[in-house]
Amino acid sequence: xxKRKEILNExxxxxxxxxxxxxxxxxxxxxxxxxxxxxxENQFLDRRMQVENxxxxxxxxxxxxxxxxxxxxxxxxxxxxxxxxxxxxxxINISRGRERVRLSFLPLLTKIAIAATLFFFFIKGTxxxxxxxxxxxxxYLASISKTEALNYIAANTHEFETEQLVGIEFTEExxxxxxxxxxxxxSYLYENINELNEEDFSEIF
Amino acid sequence: xxxxxxxxxxxxxxxxxKEEGFRxxxxxxxxxxxxxxxxYVSNHEDANDILQNTFLKVWVSIEQFRGDSSLYxxxxxxxxxxxITYINKTKKRNEIGIETQSIGEKGTADGLxxxxxxxxxxxxIAILPDKQKQVFILRYYDEMPYEKMxxxxxxxxxxxxxxxxxxxxKVEQFVLTV
Numbered sequence: 001x002x003k004r005k006e007i008l009n010e011x012x013x014x015x016x017x018x019x020x021x022x023x024x025x026x027x028x029x030x031x032x033x034x035x036x037x038x039x040x041e042n043q044f045l046d047r048r049m050q051v052e053n054x055x056x057x058x059x060x061x062x063x064x065x066x067x068x069x070x071x072x073x074x075x076x077x078x079x080x081x082x083x084x085x086x087x088x089x090x091x092i093n094i095s096r097g098r099e100r101v102r103l104s105f106l107p108l109l110t111k112i113a114i115a116a117t118l119f120f121f122f123i124k125g126t127x128x129x130x131x132x133x134x135x136x137x138x139x140y141l142a143s144i145s146k147t148e149a150l151n152y153i154a155a156n157t158h159e160f161e162t163e164q165l166v167g168i169e170f171t172e173e174x175x176x177x178x179x180x181x182x183x184x185x186x187s188y189l190y191e192n193i194n195e196l197n198e199e200d201f202s203e204i205f
Numbered sequence: 206x207x208x209x210x211x212x213x214x215x216x217x218x219x220x221x222x223k224e225e226g227f228r229x230x231x232x233x234x235x236x237x238x239x240x241x242x243x244x245y246v247s248n249h250e251d252a253n254d255i256l257q258n259t260f261l262k263v264w265v266s267i268e269q270f271r272g273d274s275s276l277y278x279x280x281x282x283x284x285x286x287x288x289i290t291y292i293n294k295t296k297k298r299n300e301i302g303i304e305t306q307s308i309g310e311k312g313t314a315d316g317l318x319x320x321x322x323x324x325x326x327x328x329x330i331a332i333l334p335d336k337q338k339q340v341f342i343l344r345y346y347d348e349m350p351y352e353k354m355x356x357x358x359x360x361x362x363x364x365x366x367x368x369x370x371x372x373x374x375k376v377e378q379f380v381l382t383v
Contacts, residue, residue, distance in 0.1 A: 015377040
């Protein structure tokens, strides 16, 4: 371990003028308010409280790391619940003037619901979710606010499996399926023809 | 009765004693750290801000302190880095200050009062590159052995010696000719 003397000798050799300044004292310009050192601990505690209050907005630890899994889990849970309640097949008639399309199978209804949802997004945008706080059907997203969950799902639709989207009841959209024009429906079917199987075709036509 | 660094750390690691242990840590190191910081900044308010920031950072990360270096070295490292960060944030203001103050001060060190020399010394340190500034302050003011400096700055002793040599020469030149 170097001794103080060695450190000073090194300085004297390197720079006599800096050695001289140091020897005469370099602390003269340092003025510390009276009693400052007695208050450091309390000042720190005040500062810490202030900082902690600033960042304390009641977000559980790891919330942002786990939100995706939490949403998926809730959706899955809801989906299973819904599956047990929903009848296997449902008939919906969509009438528009002289044209009539008869749907009597759930898988296609699913696709239509998605189409309607996406269509609704395009038309209404996220304002719908900002203004509509009464979608009781998504109460299961316990710790996540409705707006937050819907906004998240809306913004990340591509990350969800079809089945997961269907698990969510976008009440307004499903209710309004009957208002989809046949042109819109045809257009959707045309764009998603690859997703339809023979059974679907046989049931549509 | 003095308390060792290990005892302080042991206290801090117990949740019910963390606050008390931290008080002891602050009491033990506040003066050394304050005077160290005060070499980077010339006024008390700035030094107090940096000291508080240093303690906040220590509070937040103390549980991650693995004891690879001594507590003393770790605290100096944080204080030193906090000081550099702080002065870099206010660099523009400081540079303007130095430039303005230097006008009309050309001359030699001969016949200068020691207070003037100290002032010149502080100005010279202010314009050193960050790393040289840290090295110079630790060695010149804190009289820290190279082994300790190596722990604080995580730099080899050889590099520290070279850095100190260059810093001393730059400061000397500034003091003698500005």
